[in-house]
Amino acid sequence: MFKVAQELIGILGIDQRRLRLEWVSSSEGARFAEVVTGFTEQIKELGPCGLKQAA
């Protein structure tokens, strides 16, 4: 399902790096922080998504 969603946003012209799926167990607090921080940084780097209402 994730691969489908990623492919679909690609066709829609949305950067595929904006979608990520990671599995983190409840015992992996540090890894959770790492994943979320990393993803947040990546999204910041990509900047605003740019989806706006067509004129």
Next chain:
Amino acid sequence: MAELANLIEATSTYFCLDCGVCTGSCPVARVFPQFSPRQIIERSLYGIEDFSDESIWDCLTCAQCSVRCPVNIDFPEFVRLFRDEAHGRGYSGVPTHNGMLQSIWAIQTMDIQQNRTFWVQEGKVAEKGDIFYFVGCRPYFDVIFRDIDAGSIKGAQNVLKILNACGIEPVVSNDERCCGHDALWNGDEETFKRLASINLEIIKASGAKKVVFSCPEGYLIFKRFYPKYFGDLGFEPVHILDFLAEQLKEGALEFKEYEGVVTYHDPCRLGRMAGIYDPPRELIMAIPGIEFREMTRARENGVCCGTSGWINCSGYSKEIQVERLSEAAATGAGALITACPKCQIHFRCAKAASDLEVDIIDLYDLFSANLNISQ
């Protein structure tokens, strides 16, 4: 309720004779007796129908009732207007596929740069020209329904191959949007209008005088509903089957031998709603060696593929589909030919859950595979 009175007025529902032919004809009512078009109309006429009524979303809008109605009540149109009013009050059907399709068409109302023409490959297309091929949602369907091997994009490639063989290099646009058919039948007129106005702009910019459709829904919506909302379109919507039937008559189309027995499923938008019954049959029968057999319920009586508008797909849908596939198999045909990408998806899904031995073939895949491209 004034709104209810308005939609009774708009669809002349007050002519209802209470004969029940609608419910007797309804494929949903056959498998789900609580659903009754007749009762929906009756409740509306007595002013006791409520916009929160969930059964309005179960209608397939397949028009089996309206073609048989002795007083010509357009029940699918009644349902569409009812849904539009209900949608405005916050009600909706149950979206299938977790609302994926609804999200896709909502995003397409935005200012986006799609990558939807990846499938063109060796086909010949143009940037501008007289003829525009409106591909429809096949690029998205291809991804979503890969698990049931729907082959949606192969159909588009084959349509293009056929057009190219007829000497046409159509415009295929990366900016094309969903035609809005499903948004409209989901009661979301606002989204429909946004999608439609973007499409009209894109087609205008291409300079096209004719827009060719292979999807019955796209054709119907451009032919009947775009003019209703936008007036004169400035181009002519053409269904490719009408075009190909014409080419066949002129001798510009030739097919190779095909060995096998096939039957054909009339999509509701193409048959009952657009009146295109003969062209697909003429074209199939023009293939040498093919044996064509009709199902018991064909043409005006061709039963629906079980679900529409990406809402309210249920066990009842599956029952309708499996019954239809059994009907196809009972003709002795090895293959059921479909002319709508959605019928294709719905039947393949049902087939995957049954042990029926009947192939489901897209009409354009059949034509393309048997095309004689010597001329």
